[in-house]
Amino acid sequence: MAPEQHDTEIEIRRVRDQQYPPDYRKLRREIGAESIHRVGPGAYALTAAWRGLSSRERHRMRVVEATLRMRRPALVSHFAAASVHRIEILGRWPSRIDVRVDGGSGGRSSGLIRRHGIGVDADAEQWGVHRITTPAQTAIDIAAIADHTQAVVVLDQVLWARRPGGPLATIEELRMLAARRSSSRGRAKIRHALDEATALSDSVRESQSRVLLKRLGFPEPVLQREFTLLDGSTAQTDFYFPEYDHVGEFDGVGKYLDPALLRGRTPADALIEEKDRGDALARIVSRVSRWRTPHLRRPRELYDILVADGLPSRLPPPPRSLQLPR
Incomplete structure (x- = not known):
C-alpha cells in the first residue's frame, strides 16, 4: 500500500529576519557543535529536524530558501521543480537549484543556481512570486537530460496511478509536451523513456x-x-x-x-x-x-x-x- 504523501515542515531561522538577529559568534558555535544545519545563505535549521527530512524534502527546502533570495522572478524547473511537486528521483539530488532561462542568455550557471538555457516558454504555474514548471513539463525536462533509467523513474512518478490525490499528469499530456518541444536536444531520449513509462510502478x-x-x-x-x-x-x-x-x-x-x-x-x-x-x-x-x-x-x-x-x-x-x- 502506498504511503500518504505530505511534506514535513520544519522551522527555518533566517539571519535577515527580525525574530532571529544575527549573532555570528553564536552561529559559528552552533555550526561547530552541529546543533544547527546551514540550509542556504543566511538560513539555518536545527540539525535534528533536518535529519528527519527525506532527501527530496531537504532539496525542496533548499529550493525555497534559494528562491526567497532571488531579486527577480524565476522559472523553477527540472529537479528543483520535481522536489516541490513530490516527484521522487533515483540517487542523489543536485547540489544546485535548477531554473529555466531564455536560450539567448547562454544558460550559464553560477553559485547555487543551475541555469538551463532552453527558454522560458514552458507549461508553468505561479509559485509565489516565481513560476514553476508543471509536473508534466518537469518530467519531460528531466527526461531530456537524464540517463534512461532516471528518465523512466521520473515519468513513472508523474504517471503513478495510486499516488495519493491522483496522478500528476497523463501519458497524453506528456507526449503532447514532448512533441511540441522547441529544442531538439534530448528528443530521442524522451521518446525512448515515454515508450517504457507506466502508471503502475508504485516506487522508484x-x-x-x-x-x-x-x-x-x-x-x-x-x-x-x-x-x-x-x-x-x-x-x-x-x-x-x-x-x-x-x-x-x-x-x-x-x-x-x-x-x-x-x-x-x-x-x-x-x-x-x-x-x-x-x-x-x-x-x-x-x-x-x-x-x-x-x-x-x-x-x-x-x-x-x-x-x-x-x-x-x-x-x-x-x-x-x-x-x-x-
Whole structure:
C-alpha cells in the first residue's frame, strides 16, 4: 500500500529576519557543535529536524530558501521543480537549484543556481512570486537530460496511478509536451523513456527494477498482478511473468522502517506479515523471486537470482564487475 504523501515542515531561522538577529559568534558555535544545519545563505535549521527530512524534502527546502533570495522572478524547473511537486528521483539530488532561462542568455550557471538555457516558454504555474514548471513539463525536462533509467523513474512518478490525490499528469499530456518541444536536444531520449513509462510502478525502485529486467534480457512482466490467496485474501505483486507462472518482488526496507508504511505495526510485525504473504504466494504460483536495492546496483546478482529461480533470459549474464551507481 502506498504511503500518504505530505511534506514535513520544519522551522527555518533566517539571519535577515527580525525574530532571529544575527549573532555570528553564536552561529559559528552552533555550526561547530552541529546543533544547527546551514540550509542556504543566511538560513539555518536545527540539525535534528533536518535529519528527519527525506532527501527530496531537504532539496525542496533548499529550493525555497534559494528562491526567497532571488531579486527577480524565476522559472523553477527540472529537479528543483520535481522536489516541490513530490516527484521522487533515483540517487542523489543536485547540489544546485535548477531554473529555466531564455536560450539567448547562454544558460550559464553560477553559485547555487543551475541555469538551463532552453527558454522560458514552458507549461508553468505561479509559485509565489516565481513560476514553476508543471509536473508534466518537469518530467519531460528531466527526461531530456537524464540517463534512461532516471528518465523512466521520473515519468513513472508523474504517471503513478495510486499516488495519493491522483496522478500528476497523463501519458497524453506528456507526449503532447514532448512533441511540441522547441529544442531538439534530448528528443530521442524522451521518446525512448515515454515508450517504457507506466502508471503502475508504485516506487522508484520498482521502476528501476523494470528497466534493469529488460536490460538483462528477461521477459516483459505484467505489473501489479493481483492474486487471490488460499485464505481468500488478495496479494498484489510487483512483477508477474505469466509464461513461467513466476512472481518477482522488489523487497524494499522502507516497509519495515517507514512509519507511514508501518501504519502502527512494529518492524517485526511487518517482517512476519511479509514473510507470511510470500509463503502464501509460493503456494499458488510456481516460483517467487525477491531482490533488494544492492542487487539493482550489482546486476549480475539480480540476474543470478532470477535464473536460479527458473526465469530464463535471452541474454548472457553481465560481468560480475559491473556496478551501477545508485
